[in-house]
Amino acid sequence: xxxxxxxxxxxxxxxxxxxxxxxxxxxxxxxxxxxxxxxxxxxxxxxxxxxxxxxxxxxxxxxxxxxxxxxxxxxxxxxxxxxxxxxxxxxxxxxxxxxxxxxxxxxxxxxxxxxxxxxxxxxxxxxxxxxxxxxxxxxxxxxxxxxxxxxxxxxxxxxxxxxxxxxxxxxxxxxxxxxxxxxxxxxxxxxxxxxxxxxxxxxxxxxxxx
Amino acid sequence: xxxxxxxxxxxxxxxxxxxxxxxxxxxxxxxxxxxxxxxxxxxxxxxxxxxxxxxxxxxxxxxxxxxxxxxxxxxxxxxxxxxxxxxxxxxxxxxxxxxxxxxxxxxxxxxxxxxxxxxxxxxxxxxxxxxxxxxxxxxxxxxxxxxxxxxxxxxxxxxxxxxxxxxxxxxxxxxxxxxxxxxxxxxxxxxxxxxxxxxxxxxxxxxxxx
DNA sequence: GAATATGTGGACACGTCGTACAGTTTACAT
DNA sequence: ATGTAAACTGTACGACGTGTCCACATATTC
Numbered sequence: 001x002x003x004x005x006x007x008x009x010x011x012x013x014x015x016x017x018x019x020x021x022x023x024x025x026x027x028x029x030x031x032x033x034x035x036x037x038x039x040x041x042x043x044x045x046x047x048x049x050x051x052x053x054x055x056x057x058x059x060x061x062x063x064x065x066x067x068x069x070x071x072x073x074x075x076x077x078x079x080x081x082x083x084x085x086x087x088x089x090x091x092x093x094x095x096x097x098x099x100x101x102x103x104x105x106x107x108x109x110x111x112x113x114x115x116x117x118x119x120x121x122x123x124x125x126x127x128x129x130x131x132x133x134x135x136x137x138x139x140x141x142x143x144x145x146x147x148x149x150x151x152x153x154x155x156x157x158x159x160x161x162x163x164x165x166x167x168x169x170x171x172x173x174x175x176x177x178x179x180x181x182x183x184x185x186x187x188x189x190x191x192x193x194x195x196x197x198x199x200x201x202x203x204x205x206x207x208x209x210x
Numbered sequence: 211x212x213x214x215x216x217x218x219x220x221x222x223x224x225x226x227x228x229x230x231x232x233x234x235x236x237x238x239x240x241x242x243x244x245x246x247x248x249x250x251x252x253x254x255x256x257x258x259x260x261x262x263x264x265x266x267x268x269x270x271x272x273x274x275x276x277x278x279x280x281x282x283x284x285x286x287x288x289x290x291x292x293x294x295x296x297x298x299x300x301x302x303x304x305x306x307x308x309x310x311x312x313x314x315x316x317x318x319x320x321x322x323x324x325x326x327x328x329x330x331x332x333x334x335x336x337x338x339x340x341x342x343x344x345x346x347x348x349x350x351x352x353x354x355x356x357x358x359x360x361x362x363x364x365x366x367x368x369x370x371x372x373x374x375x376x377x378x379x380x381x382x383x384x385x386x387x388x389x390x391x392x393x394x395x396x397x398x399x400x401x402x403x404x405x406x407x408x409x410x411x412x413x414x415x416x417x418x419x420x
Numbered sequence: 421g422a423a424t425a426t427g428t429g430g431a432c433a434c435g436t437c438g439t440a441c442a443g444t445t446t447a448c449a450t
Numbered sequence: 451a452t453g454t455a456a457a458c459t460g461t462a463c464g465a466c467g468t469g470t471c472c473a474c475a476t477a478t479t480c
Contacts, residue, residue, distance in 0.1 A: 021425025022477040028427085044336050048467060059428045064469075118335050125391040126254050126332035135393050166395065167385065167404045174384035175377065177392070181335040183345045185376065194377045201411035231456025232446040238458085258436060269459045274438075 032056045032063065033077035040074045041115040044122070047074065071123050071130060075137055078116045082107055086141055093153025094200060100146060101172060101192040108180040109187055121181050143169055163203050171199055242266045242273065243287035250284045251325040257284065281333050281340060285347055288326045292317055296351055303363025304410060310356055311382060311402040318390040319397055331391050353379055373413050381409055
């Protein structure tokens with residue numbers, strides 16, 4: 001039900017008015033999200049409402065009030081801790097795509113975020129509704145940044161005009177996910193270099209000859 | 211524990227001897243695998259030992275004897291029904307890779323196999339041991355076929371000598387899986403064409419100019 | 421103090437899991 | 451025929467997570 005819940009029960013900034021009743025304890029909320037993320041990082045199989053409630057020192061009932069379930073909590077927690085990866089740097093389109101891939105490799109390599117993302121992906125693969133949630137919330141923002149980079153590259157003549165933006169993004173991002181989720185093959189900066197090198201000639205307006 | 215169990219309890223071909231005791235009922239085994247696959251296709255959330263046992267008209271105890279759990283059964287059943295996709299056709303390396311991609315799209319589009327593969331992928335993303343099982347049993351054979359095609363392409367001068375075979379395979383296969391499992395974006399022959407077109411200039415020995 | 425919303429803790433029925441065990445069925449061997 | 455061995459059945463059990471309910475305590479506003 002809740003997706004983000006930014007400042008529920010807290011002051012309404014515009015009106016300066018408070019809702020009647022006991023306000024939501026924000027420290028509690030953060031403890032809960034931290035607990036969910038920590039358990040997801042250590043052992044995805046142990047991500048359960050009971051375990052999260054225990055680790056956060058909170059009643060299980062409270063979790064039901066604010067979240068749909070463990071998936072919901074991990075998604076919300078992860079989003080807050082990976083906002084940094086949505087900033088885009090300077091340079092050519094290929095360089096900026098390269099940087100974004102490096103960020104993704106960083107997330108999938110960091111023990112604190114690797115497990116949680118795996119858990120989310122697992123849910124997405126299994127259930128259609130969860131899949132659209134994962135797609136919208138996790139993949140969406142990243143794909144939008146990449147799409148913007150590609151379109152700017154097309155506009156300034158660096159990239160070909162006739163490329164399929166979505167397919168290009170798939171081509172460079174999907175291998176990272178496949179390795180992390182399915183093959184278990186290592187992720188590295190070299191891999192990112194290689195992926196970009198494979199795709200570059202096919203999307204550059206003036207393909208390099210060699 | 212069991213991965214394939216080809217002819218346990220049946221005649222040992224070499225010796226012509228039978229193990230003592232009641233032989234395994236093969237019809238029963240097939241009913242069980244069919245049931246597992248059918249439920250996985252219809253509703254992955256309902257893939258449970260009890261449901262499979264009921265649909266197959268079999269005792270739950272029997273399932274424990276031969277398989278580790280539902281995952282095991284679906285994997286075994288799916289492998290038997292997708293053997294056809296491991297045959298490789300004729301043509302240039304790019305054409306053969308194209309055909310293999312089409313086969314994969316076929317599997318991920320067929321309602322009978324789409325759900326099961328999703329279930330397997332979901333388990334792989336969540337658990338390390340399951341991941342290596344999925345990688346070895348499902349992805350492995352497909353990647354080996356693709357790797358062979360790429361290496362032959364290199365050998366006969368169609369493809370560049372300095373390409374990273376694994377990375378190339380990732381680049382064209384991973385987008386199919388990402389769409390099926392995560393974004394929910396449609397799979398089509400056109401997508402396969404597009405993917406090949408993006409990668410082709412980067413791996414061809416004599417890149418096409420346009 | 422009254423009203424209101426958050427948070428607690430215990431209880432319940434439900435479903436799945438993994439294991440155990442006694443009993444039956446089906447084959448082979450003598 | 452009788453015995454042996456392994457497949458298969460049916461049932462039961464404890465453990466665990468889920469989802470929901472309810473009475474009660476706590477914090478804040480009006």
